[in-house]
Amino acid sequence: MCRGCGAQIQLQHLLARKDKLFVNAVQDTGKETYIKIKYFVVYQQESDNPTLEQIKAQHQVINDDINMQNSDTYKVPTSGKYAFSDVRGSMSLFFLPKFSENLTEVEIVRIQSDSIPAGGFDGIDSVEDFINGIGYSVPEKNIMNVYIVPLNGSENIIGQAYLMSNRIAIVPGTLPGSKVLLGQNTGRTATHEIGHALGLPHTFQGTCDEPAFFSDIPLQKLPNNTGATLFETESGWEGISDNRFRDCNQPNYNLQDLSPPYSCLDVVGCATTNYEMFMNFMDYNVDKNLIMFSQQQTKAAREFIYSSDVFTLLFDTAETVPKNNSVIWISLGIVLGIVLIVALTVYFVRRKKKQTRTSPT
Numbered sequence: 001m002c003r004g005c006g007a008q009i010q011l012q013h014l015l016a017r018k019d020k021l022f023v024n025a026v027q028d029t030g031k032e033t034y035i036k037i038k039y040f041v042v043y044q045q046e047s048d049n050p051t052l053e054q055i056k057a058q059h060q061v062i063n064d065d066i067n068m069q070n071s072d073t074y075k076v077p078t079s080g081k082y083a084f085s086d087v088r089g090s091m092s093l094f095f096l097p098k099f100s101e102n103l104t105e106v107e108i109v110r111i112q113s114d115s116i117p118a119g120g121f122d123g124i125d126s127v128e129d130f131i132n133g134i135g136y137s138v139p140e141k142n143i144m145n146v147y148i149v150p151l152n153g154s155e156n157i158i159g160q161a162y163l164m165s166n167r168i169a170i171v172p173g174t175l176p177g178s179k180v181l182l183g184q185n186t187g188r189t190a191t192h193e194i195g196h197a198l199g200l201p202h203t204f205q206g207t208c209d210e211p212a213f214f215s216d217i218p219l220q221k222l223p224n225n226t227g228a229t230l231f232e233t234e235s236g237w238e239g240i241s242d243n244r245f246r247d248c249n250q251p252n253y254n255l256q257d258l259s260p261p262y263s264c265l266d267v268v269g270c271a272t273t274n275y276e277m278f279m280n281f282m283d284y285n286v287d288k289n290l291i292m293f294s295q296q297q298t299k300a301a302r303e304f305i306y307s308s309d310v311f312t313l314l315f316d317t318a319e320t321v322p323k324n325n326s327v328i329w330i331s332l333g334i335v336l337g338i339v340l341i342v343a344l345t346v347y348f349v350r351r352k353k354k355q356t357r358t359s360p361t
């Protein structure tokens with residue numbers, strides 16, 4: 001299933017809008033930056049109403065991914081054809097609450113309705129019309145609006161976003177813990193859509209003639225879909241089945257419905273290290289293979305949030321991580337266990353010494 005994003009807004013459109021953006025008076029000094037977020041769940045069946053724990057997990061995935069704190073960031077190869085680890089980037093941007101443990105129902109609006117269109121909404125606009133029709137006012141200004149809603153299943157849309165906006169939509173099956181969309185159920189559809197909202201186009205642009213939009217991402221004309229995979233070898237991580245790999249390993253890796261070349265092979269040949277960055281959040285792939293933004297992408301996202309008027313940027317948060325009771329109890333258990341073992345050891349050693357002393361010789 002493809003991570004469809006509705007109408008693909010072309011690069012020209014993106015560039016045309018960039019000049020018209022409101023220029024925020026705040027200058028980017030590189031400080032950690034915060035933006036408020038709100039989750040709107042619109043559901044009919046209870047099975048489409050995610051738990052608080054699922055939304056917390058989703059929130060964590062977004063903040064981890066955009067800040068290079070995802071636990072699988074180490075998988076980006078450091079050598080070989082996919083040596084992109086040096087160009088990984090962090091946005092230094094957190095959607096509040098910074099720590100997902102602090103997320104509560106206050107940041108979530110849940111709307112149950114029996115009149116959701118059959119087959120799901122056909123896009124963000126219809127979602128907002130629907131929510132506003134029952135008395136809300138979305139998109140809420142100055143925050144990131146995340147709609148967790150059924151989308152048009154016939155077109156396999158699992159997420160949607162407007163470029164340079166504060167509005168994204170994802171289907172509940174993409175949330176961590178969902179059993180519906182296997183392979184795309186760890187929350188990275190939201191990361192991808194947030195990338196669009198923060199101004200990032202796809203890594204594939206449909207042509208090999210234009211200069212790369214981000215010079216730290218190799219030219220790419222087609223999505224890699226789910227074929228491209230990272231795997232571990234004795235000498236590190238290696239990739240297989242991305243578009244350039246297919247071109248260089250014909251005919252074994254032909255795509256059935258497309259003709260090669262699948263990559264911009266004439267630009268750089270097979271012997272180079274310039275293979276495609278299929279592990280980029282802005283490509284199409286299964287969640288486990290989407291693990292990085294490039295430095296130029298994260299820089300562009302910050303430029304967008306600092307130049308746009310769609311968010312209020314915050315710079316201070318007194319927020320702390322709540323004390324985790326289970327961790328405290330486990331720690332206490334370990335300490336008591338050690339004390340008990342030491343006490344028993346001392347007891348038995350003394351007893352043995354005593355026996356040795358008292359036994360007849």
Ligand SMILES: [Zn+2]
Nearest residue numbers: 004005192202
């Ligand atoms: Zn997309």
